[in-house]
Amino acid sequence: MVQCEKFKAEDFSGHFTIDPEHGFKHSGAIRVNDDRSDAVITAVSRKLPIAADCGYYLRGLVKTNNAVTSHTLIQLNFCSKENQLLKSVTTAPTVSAEWVKMELLVSPQEIPSSAEYMQIHLIPAAGEESATGCSWFDELQLVKYSSIPTQVQLRSDEDDITDSSFFIDSSSSKLPMRDLPVELKDGNCFSAWMPYRDDPAPTLEISWGQNRQCSRVLLLPGSDGTLPEYLDVSIYDTSKLSFTEKKRLPVITEPTSPWSYIELNDLPDTRKIKLYLPAAQKNKLCEMRICVRKKQFENYSGYWIWHTREAEGHIKRVLRKKFTLSAAVEKAYLQGRGDDEVIFYINGQQCHFGEITRYLQSGENILVAEVTNHRYVGGLLAELEILCSDRSIYRVVSDKTWKTAYCPDGPPDYRKLEFDDSSWDHALEIVQPPYGIWGEVAYTMHLGRLPVRLDKEFFPAQVDAGSTLDIAVEMTPEVQLDSPIPVTLKICRNQQTFAVYQLDGGKLLHHAAAGKPIRLTSQIKLSCFYPPGEYDVELNLPFVELSGQPSRQKVFIANPRTSALPVAEIRKDGRQMPQLYINGQKVWNIFYTVPYAAGPAMQTTMIREFHNAGCKVARVWAHMQILDDNSFDFTTIDAQINQVLSDDPDTFIILCFMMDRGIQNDFFRKKYPEEMVVFDDGTMFKKPSLASEKWHSIAGNSIRTMLKHIQRAPYAGRIIGYLPCGGEEGQWLHHWGSNDPKQPGTLSDYSLPMLRYFRSYLQKKYQTDEKLQQAWRDDSVTLQTAAIPSRQARIMPVNGGMFRSPERDQSAIDFGEALSSCINYNIKYYAKIIKEETQGKSLTGFFYGHIADVGDGYIAEQSGYLNQQELLEADDIDFFCGPLEYRWFFRDLGGVSSFDYPTPSMLRSYNKLWIQEDDLRTHLFPREYAYSIRRPEEACAVMAREFAKTLLGGAMMYLHEFGSDQRNWFDDVMILQELAKLQKIGQYAIENDSLAPVSEIAVIASEKVFHYMRQEKRYVFTDQVGTRGFFQRAGVGRIGAPFEEYTVDAFCHDKAMPDYKFYIFLNVYYLTDEERAAIEQKLGRNNATALWFYAPGYHDGYSGNLENVHKNIGINLKTIDVKTGLQMQMLPDNKLLQNHLAPFGMYEEDVLTPVFALDDPAAEPLAILCNSDAVTLARKKRNNVTHYYAAFPQLPPEVLRAMAQQAGVHIYSDKNDAVYVCEDYLAIHTCRDAAERTVHLPQTRYAVMVYPQHAALGSVNTIELKSDVPQTFIYRLKK
Structure with missing residues (x-):
């Protein structure tokens, strides 16, 4: 009935290679590179026979190098015996740089009767012959099924x-x-x-x-x-x-x-x-x-629709739907959503949501939606309900029958009924609410409701918070009700839901007879955290029109409860490690997130599960409502906190609020249009500029008012901290428009407030016109007339190379610095307000600084994260947050994990914490960022790895899921059991053991180097040596020894930074003379070893040259005429690592300008460029410091380990496992290689395995373990 055939590389012919590094499960993938503009390059399968009366289902995983000029797809061709093409069927296209599923289904009836065979074509760049691109194909399967019908016959309910x-x-x-x-x-x-x-x-x-x-x-x-x-x-x-x-x-x-x-x-x-x-x-x-x-709730009948599932930005699409009405219109209602903005037209006239009867006519009509998508995945959701004079109800819903195209140039004739859209594409159905990334979308059914009379009032006029109430609802159906209808009671205020109660199990009125009274009773428990005041109590029955007594009643909830703010602070313990204290008690806890997108039912489930697993702190999303300059509403915050504390009254809360998302009715843009973000093409964005003083004043006032409100609220005693959010994604980044800065409308901020801020920044930096003119090489510019550099000036390459030249690009460098200064100003401004209003009792933290995540291409500078030291020294900030790196070699099962910047090591000296956002995709999430995690035990192994990384690395963590698709990623029995075990290990550790660092390796990165680098498109292969430098951390994580991470600024400013034996400088291509001297002094204190990549200290802020490199590391380099093939191999007689034959270095697609090699006979050569005699890895001792130089990053763990060993670093494991160690703990997350492992301790310790099981090993200096699949092991080591 069903047969499945899996395909391997030998089943294909054509122009392709096997890439062992890019496979979905880290095995080989088929790589097809179409680099020709005069032909289409594909891989083609062998001829596959066609079985009679059978259909075929083809599927596979695909990703691209994100440089595809057309799109990638898989095609199934049906051919005759004479090799004539009879029919082609293709998958939906993709340009994603992450693995995506592709599939197509061909029924027996769709296969041409004369077809003799079929072939699979893997096409990296479909479309015109001139299209180019590179793609990987994996997990290819063809499923044959017989014509026996397998369609499920569902019952009506x-x-x-x-x-x-x-x-x-x-x-x-x-x-x-x-x-x-x-x-x-x-x-x-x-x-x-x-x-x-x-x-x-x-x-x-x-x-x-x-x-x-x-x-x-x-x-x-x-x-x-x-x-x-x-x-x-x-x-x-x-x-x-x-x-x-x-x-x-x-x-x-x-x-x-x-x-x-x-x-x-x-x-x-x-x-x-x-x-x-x-x-x-x-x-x-x-x-x-x-x-x-069937779930009984009112919902959209249609789908979110769009033209693609792929993320894109800065586009405008038009979607059209023609429909015919056979009678006159009596009533009509329109509702829907657009991501990000939508304008509707009916028969050429613009209309708004709500009652739109006057726009419709009997006969043909046209509904048009213009949707503007600023970022990520776009979409349209719409429903038009129409009651005709013949009493028929007609619904127009968003589905695949709609036609769509990019918004055409010229007059908007597409709004007219007679416009010909036959050449337009059909829309793609993405998902139906409440599933998918958009979650629940508010919906009201206007027509066709069932009449039920409410006979009596059902709720008392005044109640006490915390009380238990007996509720009785009496009603009479006026028609026969033949299906179960849930009855809910909802307590609201200002249209915000505080609680939802199901009456009598929620499924009532089943087979209720017309005219027969029904009495429903229920007992409900009110939370004790309701702020006192008047509320609405609403009785809700989907599909029902209630008459008689009002279904919405007023109730006053009295609540005399008051509670003082808890005292939450970061203190250093006896080992000088920052720790969280709440009311004087030391707390180490895995926090969890209550996402705003999750509905009440999902939130209740999450809160109960995390509470049972020992989670004591919740990060709660809620948004204040900013109604006008001095008018604010905090009902949303009250409701969200009440929901959390209703289910877990003992939890502590860190309140995370998005300020600009709370702007109501677009009042700020309407009132202050000149204060909005502006892109480089003059387009106004929908958010206030982060440089706007007017917005700072309004937002700051809203925070002060909110904090006063919270301190008066019954729940004040549960709030320990705040996470104010602003900028792109609420993470304090300046907004951007797309991934490609070559496209107009990508860079910001060209607003008047940012111009004022930029000139103020120049005033502080240069002080006089003469100094500015000298720096910019422009005698006409002044501090009062300086303009923001154009998009072209900001992205302009220098002779095709990757470095900027201050002689020409100083204005762009200065503006990049001003962007970061502006972000820092915002963060310090809001942090100070919170500390003042809470008298220093509450924590203040920010999403900030993850340059390893966003430092791919131009976003690093555009984001404004490139002056971190200033915020390290800011007294009003307690913690920073950021996500685990998203690439598979950090995040997937068997990966090494990562911190972003500012790292725990950097924050330690300033008594601050890094709280890791572990948005771990578990087996309850589709493949994408879940990668290969498909089973509960795999999800647990990754969660335990993240726990070990944070606990032993001096950080904290929270589990974060987005609330989309109405699913909690951590809703699994095994995950919750393991989470409870990890919570106990963490609390015991901070109370009884030392978590002090013992690392002998320091990894140093530069954030300011991005000011001196070409501003390139994200996810490309041109001049990506900086990005590959951050990728190098994956190899460092497999050395088999712990390491700590710093920026150059932190390295130079941290007087308490210990001496390390081995320093790895990732992307330090920019150094001032002062920084160079500080590094030389630091390394010389203990005759350390240093590894440098590409162009160490090449730029000093005035010029870039190889003489600067020589001054920094004492090694002479030269420029070589090579741009591609950036792989190296060890010399056979090298004295670092013998028998390492595999080449290593940049990706095969990478193109780099310039490329450097050794020009120093006094240096010891270790490796050469493949197919060349150019030395690309060498070492040289200067002033008793050993300097390694690598022409480009991505050295394998074996090479790094050999360097570390020769530097005197203790190696715990040589199996490429991730190793985390502090004074009293050791943890290992094993790689995918099945092997027995011996872990070597630096001295004899009494070892106890505390995870995954508890087992005393006794006094040992080695630990033996076996791992066939990636697992996490945690040991307590006592002296």
Whole structure:
């Protein structure tokens, strides 16, 4: 019935190579490079026979080098016996630099009858012959299925949620059902699953987002398989957060259907079930479907639609839908959303959401949406409800029948009914709410409601917070109600929901007769954290029109509760390690995030689960509402905090609030348009400029008012800190428009406030016109007339090279410095307000500084993160936050993890904390940033690695999920159990042990070097030696010894910085004379060893030359005429590392100008450029300091380890594992190589394994462990 064929490289011919580094699972991938503008380069499979009466499903994973000039796709060609092409079917295109799933489905009826064979074409750059690009293809599979219908026949009250579910296999070597995620509209997915033969009790767990009543599990056996008569099933008990005892249920088979099924109607609502399959060889499933009872809630009938699933920016699309009405219109309502902005037109007239009857006519109509997408994925969601004079109800919804195109130039004729859109593309259906990245979207059903009379008032006029109420609701249906309708009671204020209560289980009025009264009773418990005042209590029944008594009543909630702010502070312990103290108690806790996008049901689930796992601190997203200059509303904050504390009254909260997102009715732009962000092409952006003094005044006043409000609130005693958010993504970056600075409208900020700030910055830096004129080489410029440099001036390359020249580019360098100065001003300004208003009792932190993450291309300078030392020294700041690096070699299972900047090592001397944002994609997340993590134990191993990295690295962490798709990524029994174990280990460690650093390696990066580098597009292969320098940290993480990280500024300013044996300077291509002297003095104190890359100290702020390099490291270099092929190999007789034969260095696609090599006979050569005699790795001793020079980064761990060993660094493991060590703890996250490992301790210690199990090892100087797959091990080491 179903057969699956996997393809390997030998199945293809054409122009391609096997890339061992780029495979999805870190094995080989097929790499196809179309570098010709006069031909199309593809890889083509062998001829594949076509079976009669069979359909085919082709799928694979694809990523590009992000330099594709057209797009990448997979194509399936059907050909005749005479090799004539009869039909081509293609996947949707992609230009993504991350792995994306591609798929296509061809039914038997779609295959030409004369087709003899088919071939798969891997096309990196489809379109015109001139298109070029490079792409990788992996996990290619072709599934053949017979014509026997496998379409599930759903019952009228069922939904099929298979495509939004995850399948978790306890025993099979491959992912059940889906080696790749499958989202087919017809409900079919074809992967086969079979348990191990020798597994006595294989299980299959199915998990989805929100609690639903599961009605059936449908099973389709393989062509050679059978199913048992009974299967054991257990469900997840949402109250106990564990699975129930197994229940044996019959497998029902019907002769008219190939499907068998298990009835689950008698089981309670759940979001997880487990099937226990007997371990028989013939128990093979080729498909499974999960059916649940239809969820009774008002929702959009259509989809978010767009023309692509890919992220893009700074574009405008038009979407059109023609429809015909057979009668006159009595009422019509329009609602929807656009990402980011939408304007609707009906029959050529602009209209707004709400009642739009006057725009419609009988006969043909046209609905047009103009959608502007500033960043990331765009989309349109729309629904038009129409009541006609013949009493029919007509709905126009956003779906694939809409036509779309980029907004044409010229007059907007497309708004007219008669416009011809036949050449336009059909829209792509992305996802239906509440799923996907947009989550829940407010919706109101205007037409077709069922009439029910509310007979009595249902809520008292005044209640006390914290009280328990007995509620009775009496109503009478006026028509027959034939389906269950949930009844909820919602307490609101200013349209913000504080609590939602389900009455009598939420499923009532089933088969209620017309005219028969119904009485509903329920007992509800009010939170004790409601701020006192008047609230609305609303009775809500979806699809119902309530009459009689008002369904919304006023209630006054009295609450005399007051509580003082807790005292939260960062203190250094006896070992000078910063620690969090709350009310005098030392706390180490894995925080968690309550995302704003999550609805109340999801939030309640998350809060209960994290509370049970020992999480004591929640980072809560909420936004104040800024109504006007001096008018603010904090109801959203009250409601969100009340929701959290209702479910966990003992948790402490760090409040994270986005200021500019709270601007109501666009008042600031309307009132102060000159204060908004402006892009380089003059386009105004929708956000206030970060240089706007007017915005600073309003936002600062809103924060002061908010803090006073919170200190009066009943929940004040639970708030320990604040995370104010501003700028791009709330992370204090200046806004940008796209990934390519060559495109107009990419760079900011060209607003009047930023111009004023820039001139103020120049005044402080240069003080006089004469000094400015000398620096800019412009006699006409003055401090009062200096302009922001143009986009071209900011991105202009120097002779095709990667370095700027101050002689020409000083204005661009100065503006880059001003961007960072502006960010620092904002952060210090708001931090001071918080400290003043809380009398220093509350913590203040910011998202800031992650240059390793955003330092790819021009964003590094554009962001404004390039003056970190100033903020290290700011007294009003307690912590910084930032995410784990997103690339797989840091984040994936077997990866090494990472901190961004400012690192814990930098913050330590300033009594500040780094709190790591671990937005870990678990097995409950589709492949993308989850990479290869597909099982609970894999997610736990990664979570434990992040715990070890932060605890032993002097940081803290919080688990963060986005709240989209109505799913908690950490909603798994095993994850929550392991999280509880890790919490206990962390708290014990800070109370009883020393976490002081013991590293002998320091890694140094420069943020200011980005001012002197070409401002290039992101994710390209041109002059990326800076980005590759940050990638080098992945190799450093596998040396087998701990290391600490600093910036050059921190290195030079931190007087308490210890002496290290081995210093690795990643991207230090810019050094002042003072910095050069400080580094030389520091290294000379203990005759240390240093490794430098590419052009160490090449630029001194005045000019860039190789003489500066010689002054820095004492090695003479020369420029060589090479731009590509930037790989090197060790010399056979080198005295550093023998028998390392594999080449290493930059990526094959990388192009670099200039390239340097050794020109120093006194230096010891170690490696040469491949296919050349140019020395690209060498060492030389100067003043008793050993300097290594590498012409480019990405040295392998083996080479780095050899350097570290010769520098006297103790190596704990030589197996390329990630090793984390502090004074009393050691942790290892093993790599993917299956091997026995010996961990060498520097001295004998009493070792106790504390994770994953607890085991005393005794007094040892070595630890033996075996790891076949990546795992995390944590040991306590006592003297």
